[in-house]
Amino acid sequence: MDFACEVHRVEGSLAYHMAAMFALLLLMALVQAPPKKVDIVSVTGCLREQGTNWMLVAATEPVPSVANQAQGKEIPSEPPAGKNTFRLIGTFEFNLPPMKDHTVVIRGLFIKDKVSRINVTSAVEAVASCAAGAPK
Secondary structure, three states: OOHHHHHHHHHHHHHHHHHHHHHHHHHHHHOOOOOOOOOEEEEEEEEEEEOOEEEEEEEOOOEEOOOOOOOHHHOOOOOOOOOEEEEEEOOOOOOOHHHOOOEEEEEEEEEOOOOOEEEEEEEEEEEOOOOOOOOO
């Protein structure tokens, strides 16, 4: 075999391997895991300000919901005795200071973590007080 044939064989082999690598990368891109779905939930609890953070304490378990504001029967007449704490994010659009230390219904995107967060889409005052045992 002469040198020219050997070079052609190596170049052909390299082109084959590059095409196979490209096909493999394309296939991997197509079968990537779908993005995680973020659930919209509704929680009710005591709105507290802790430093620069807004927290919902003595809160109910998150339940699937819609992003719209709670209305009518969705708003409790008594503070619930929940055990959950959530850090509220995306609160700049909402006038939370007048609802501080009140029971509120919060709806938003649920981000589960050590201290779970809710990216708020709506906030409604339910009761002008908090549950007796709500943490400060």
